[in-house]
Amino acid sequence: MQCLTLIRPQRATLQILPCTVSQLLSVSEVNDAFVIGDCEVNQVSVVGVIRRFVPFLSNIQYSVDDMTGPPIDVKQWVNTEDSSVMSTFAPGTYVKVSGSLRNLKGQRSLLANDIRCVEDLNEITSHMLEVVQSHMQLFGNAFGKAADMNMNTTAASMSTTVQGYNMRSDGHSEGIFQNGLSTILDQVLSVIRRCSPHDVGISFQDLRKHLGYLNIADIRESLDFLVNEGHVFSTIDEHHFKSTDYETS
Known part of the structure; x- marks a missing residue:
């Protein structure tokens, strides 16, 4: 066969x-x-x-x-x-x-x-x-x-997104948006703005979940800068945040 x-x-x-x-x-x-x-x-x-x-x-x-x-x-x-x-x-x-x-x-x-x-x-x-x-x-x-x-x-x-980047002669992008903030700062602020309608804003833990591709140190440094510059303020404690321009946005 x-x-x-x-x-x-x-x-x-x-x-x-x-x-x-x-x-x-x-x-x-x-x-x-x-x-x-x-x-x-x-x-x-x-x-x-x-x-x-x-x-x-x-x-x-x-x-x-x-x-x-x-x-x-x-x-x-x-x-x-x-x-x-x-x-x-x-x-x-x-x-x-x-x-x-x-x-x-x-x-x-x-x-x-x-x-x-x-x-x-x-x-x-x-x-x-x-x-x-x-x-x-x-x-x-x-x-x-x-x-x-x-x-x-x-x-x-x-x-x-890339309209806010200035290309240097070496091909690297500086990552500065029209509002004067860097890439990471703008991303952190954008997430906080989206969550500002909530009564207590957004917690640091939830912010980390939204920005999982960033390390914790970058997020903390960004928060410190945004708070010091008046873009963000803490609500019920130092771990919850809202955007200062939420009501006028």
């Missing part, structure tokens, strides 16, 4: 797929491989802002946020033979990251092959258009119409 051998068709492997952080966090995982449709995702690229970084002896870990979802962790290995050529990027810097998606104990992250500064803010919009185009090629016009609306909203949101 002749045996028949079933041969499964191999998935196509994408080269470098432009993505948003939200897509990377929600992409399907099949047999230890990340898959979009019938294609296996190997290398991806994202564009976002550095929220924080932690240097280690063998690697540097960044938190990159593109405003489509929670920030994603990015690890870049350090060349120990020539560590002098390794550049680090400060919080508030817009970067483009190319690398491979990883899943460690349910936590997704990027292993970066390359990280570079975004020197022209038009590149953010360009990246979003590339995301739409590449996924339209994978899923057709049905995806494209829905994605186009979503990406337009995201691009508009990011463009509004």
Whole structure:
């Protein structure tokens, strides 16, 4: 009796797929491989802002946020033979990251092959258009119409955010908004304003939950500054806060 051998068709492997952080966090995982449709995702690229970084002896870990979802962790290995050529990027810097998606104990992250500064803010919009185009090629016009609306909203949101950044000659963004506040200060104040309608305002613990991508020290320093400058005041105790311009906003 002749045996028949079933041969499964191999998935196509994408080269470098432009993505948003939200897509990377929600992409399907099949047999230890990340898959979009019938294609296996190997290398991806994202564009976002550095929220924080932690240097280690063998690697540097960044938190990159593109405003489509929670920030994603990015690890870049350090060349120990020539560590002098390794550049680090400060919080508030817009970067483009190319690398491979990883899943460690349910936590997704990027292993970066390359990280570079975004020197022209038009590149953010360009990246979003590339995301739409590449996924339209994978899923057709049905995806494209829905994605186009979503990406337009995201691009508009990011463009509004970066209007407050001054790009220096080295490509780094200073992160100063029109109200004179830095990126982190503006984010802390925005959350407090949204919660100011509550009788007691917002507690420090709830503020931490809203700003989970920031470390505690940055939040405390921001609160001290905002209180001293008259933007924020404490309510029932020193751990609850409201915005001073809530009633007039």
